[in-house]
Amino acid sequence: MNNAMKRSGCMLAASALVVSLAACSGNDANSGNNEEPANAAQPGGAESEPPKLSQLTYWVGNHAAAAASMKTYAEMGMYREREKASGVKVDFQHPPLDAAQAKEQFNLMIVGSDLPDVIEYNWNDYLGGPEKAIQDNKIIKLNDLIDQYAPNLKKLLDEHPDWKKQITTDNGSIYAFPFLRGDDKVRVFFGPAIRQDWLDKLGLAKPETIDDWYGVLKAFKEKDPNGNGQADEIPLYLDKDHFNTDAPFLGAWGVNNGFYQDNGTVKFGPIQPQFKAFLETMNKWYEEGLLDQDFAAPNGKLLDNKMTTNLLGATATYNGGGIGKYAGLMKDKDPSFKLVAAPYPVLKAGDQAIWGQKDFAFNGIGAAITTSDDNPIETVKWLDYAYGAEGELLFNYGIEGESYTLQDGKAVLKPELLTPPNGTSSQQAIAKYTRATWSAPFVLSDNFQLQYLALPQQKEALEIWSKPTAERKMPLVTPTQDESSKFASIMTDINTYKDEMLLKFIMGVEPLDEFDGYVEKIKSMGIDDALKIQQAALERFAKR
CATH class of the missing domain: 1.10.287 (Helix Hairpins)
Known part of the structure; x- marks a missing residue:
């Protein structure tokens, strides 16, 4: 669809769009305080009010949890409700789920001249970074537009200068409406996990050091913890992607698989002597059958199958999309199944783990407005809604009465989302309403996260995985x-x-x-x- 056709009905916009923006500042929705004055100056010097928005094209990667029940994000509860309230219909364009194919599609798309209105992407992956994307005339610089037309996001950035620093380029440009993890409780969500029921059966303690792990993995391989009389156990599944930055196990040697900083000096982990020691350990584990022989070819479905057929003893996984998911999938199939968090390994007992997964408030993912958008001001207003009080409820929890209720002023997710029927994970159930279990341009609430981590082992995982210092992690820097x-x-x-x-x-x-x-x-x-x-x-x- 070309730009002219795409916006042929733009004069039919819903007035509710601008009205809804008042929520964050506490102004009455009917006061008009957040509406743009009719004679406000527009980019390019125009004095008249821009045409209202009726349709957006929006390119964004899909997620397996959403794809399980819908073809497009337009079917998701929060976007259905957003369309009703704003009158803006969003045509979502999704690349394939496979990350490599999605990146290839992005690279093919971005060289064109007729882009979607909004592209949500990790803009640090753009060749040259987000500032280069602005200079290449692909996306627009948002600073002035946010100052004038995004009161909700502007307020948040004024209140959190560290967030503003993270979403700004070295040249001072803001390039996207960001996905923000608003609290430490929502920035830790990945780490090593192990079968507690297998440990209990074999009388083993949860491993803490690399040597502890070796002993446990040997026992998993040799002592039949799944009890089927066959030597079919896979002690540890780590695929090649798990060896990337912030990965468990590798961090025990104090390095990572990329760039890191040590007291302000940048180093490259894979050429450090400690990296060789890590490789020696992994080679030993691989040769002894402790490391899954399929590690060189990551396959999520294969991992799911190994975990849910009682073959796998340990892995690295997510809190919601791993510990929570498998608990839901196995609760009727095998009530004794219990996957729990393990500490990030260290070399010596009592040492403090340096490396562990912990996101910054901003991880690089954001919704940028492209130069093909004929109506950037109204798009800014549409995106800004998510950062206000009403948007915070909608984007975190979905639709009141359907996916959550308000109790004493606090949003409470419905039980059927947190404990769905067997065969459905809570992530899949929540995905029918929101993208809060992965990312979107809004601020993720710790109230949501603590409810999503409903199981005791998930709450314990948050505590255990939060202990590494993450002191050597590189911030999201960009080259000139x-x-x-x-x-x-x-x-x-x-x-x-x-x-x-x-x-x-x-x-x-x-x-x-x-x-x-x-x-x-x-x-x-x-x-x-x-x-x-x-x-x-x-x-x-x-x-x-």
């Missing part, structure tokens, strides 16, 4: 336009080689005696130049 192409060229080749060699080292295809040669190869590919770019970006970030 001049640096970006050089950095991308260097790191594309290095990452391909590094990922290939990681698999070869673990599987024993390449002997670890060759590690020094591997390091020299990465150095010859320009890692020192990439480190200088990251160091400069880190120093610029500190000055934002």
Whole structure:
């Protein structure tokens, strides 16, 4: 659909759109305090009020939990309700669920000149970063529009300057309406998990060190904890994606699988001596059958099958989409099943874990308005609604009476969403109403998160996984336009080689005696130049 056709009915907009924006500031919805004055100056110098919005095209990655019950986000409760209230119909465009295919579709789409009105994406993955996307005339800079037409988001950013720093480029540009995790309780949601029922059956304590893990995994393999009389147990499932930044196990050696900062100095984990020690351990576990032999080919459905057929002893997973999901899927099938969080491993008992998953308030994902949008002011207003009081309820909890009730002024999710029928996870049940269990341009509420983590083992997971310091994690830095192409060229080749060699080292295809040669190869590919770019970006970030 071309832009002209797409907006042929834009004069028929619903007046409820602007009225609804008053919620965050506490103004009466009918007072008009948040409406734009009829003679307000428009971009380009126009004095007349822009045409009202009736339709948006919106490109955004789908999620498996939503795809299980709907073809498009337009069928989701919060967007159905938003359309009724605002009169704005949203044509959602979803790439394939597969991450690699989604990225390929984005790359093909973004080179075109006729883009969707809104693209929700991790803009740090754009070649050159979000500032380059603005300079390439793909998305628009939002600072002035937010100041004038997004009172809800503006208020939040004024109240949280650290959030503003994270969503702003080094040049001072705000480029997207962000997904924000508003509290520490909602920033930790991933980590190592282990079968507590297997530990109990074998009389084992929950492992804390790498050596503890080795002993437990050996017992899982040799002592038949699933009780079927067969040596079919898979002690640990970690696929190659689990070795990425913030991954469990690797962090025990104090490094990660990418760039990190150590007291302000940027380093590259895969060339550190500690990385070799990690590879030696993983190679040993792989050779002894403790690490799933399918680790080189990530497959979510295969993981689900291994977990729900009582074959798998431990993995790294999400709190809601892992611990909670499998508890729901197994509650009738095997009442003794209990997957629980384990601490991030350390090398020595009593050590404090350095590495662990903990998001910043902003993780790079946001809804940007493209240069193809003929009506950016009204789009800004439509997006801003999610950051106000009414939007906070809608985007976190869905529809009052259907997915939540208000009790003593607090939103309470309905029991059928938290404990759905067997065969449906709570994430899938909630996905019929909101995107709160993954991401969207709004502020995720800790009240939602603590309800979503309904099971005792989920609450325990939040406590256990929150303990690492995460002190070496790099903030979301971006290279300059001049640096970006050089950095991308260097790191594309290095990452391909590094990922290939990681698999070869673990599987024993390449002997670890060759590690020094591997390091020299990465150095010859320009890692020192990439480190200088990251160091400069880190120093610029500190000055934002």
